[in-house]
Amino acid sequence: MKIILLILLPISVLLTACSEGPESPRGFSLPEGNAEAGKAVLISYQCLACHTLQGVSDNDVEQHVPQKVPLGGDVSTIKTYGELVTSVINPSHKIARGFMREGFTDDTGQSLMRNYNDVMTVNELIDLVAFLQPQYNLKPFNRTNYPQYFP
Ligand code: HEC
Incomplete structure (x- = not known):
């Protein structure tokens, strides 16, 4: 009994923490x-200087990054608006959490994405996210089927 408590207690403290x-982010709502x-x-x-988005094109922008980052499309986990807001106002957040991809960061590991925090209004951000979120299409996760193993 004591052993179980010793295991469960730290876990529950961690979970609530x-x-x-x-x-x-609880309570965050736009x-x-x-x-x-x-x-x-x-x-x-x-944004299309560095991104592609199906059905939207802009011939007036120059390409800024070696490899454009696709927005929208099929994803296996849904993009919540919290994630999308974070991608726009704090682009290096996800990278800091270990999603670094070659060509998307500078020498210091910061996102190559432009920072818009001093120019974009909150209303623009809200509209932008309202536009972006439905562009993502939740695809069911395909589990790998491993053949049964008989020693
Ligand atoms: C100078 C290039 C550049 C510009 C301009 C730019 N981005 Fe990005 N963006 C990036 C790069 C590089 C990444 C991938 C690394 C990252 O997540 O920060 C990215 C990532 C993102 C992501 C996360 C994508 C994903 O699949 O996780 C979103 C959403 C996004 N950008 C939205 C925008 C919007 C909206 C604008 C315009 C207001 C914009 N970006 C302008 C370079 C740019």
């Missing part, structure tokens, strides 16, 4: 945005 700490206006934001901030 993760979900309910002052840094938890007002409803306007997707049409969001598309205009994407064009006017020239």
Whole structure:
């Protein structure tokens, strides 16, 4: 009994620490945005200089990165608006958590993505995310089928 408590107690402390700490995203909520206006934001901030998005093109922008980063499309986990907001206002966050991909960061490991925090209004951000979120299509996760192993 004591052993079980010794194992369970730290786990429960860890779990509550993760979900309910002052840094938890719980309670984060954006007002409803306007997707049409969001598309205009994407064009006017020239996001397509570094990104591709199916069905949206902009011939006026130059290519900025060696390899464009696709937005939208099939994903195996849904992009929540929290994740999308974070991608725009704190692009290096995900990279800091170990998702570093060759060609997407500078020498210091920071995202090559431009920082818009001083120029983009909160309403523009809300509309942008309202436009981007439905561009992602949740694809069912295909589990690898391993053949049965008989020694
Ligand atoms: C100078 C190039 C550049 C510009 C301009 C740029 N981005 Fe990015 N963006 C990147 C790179 C590189 C990444 C991949 C690394 C990362 O996640 O930061 C990225 C990642 C993202 C992601 C996360 C994608 C994913 O699959 O996780 C989103 C969302 C995004 N950008 C949105 C935007 C929006 C919206 C704009 C315009 C307001 C924009 N970006 C402008 C370079 C850029």
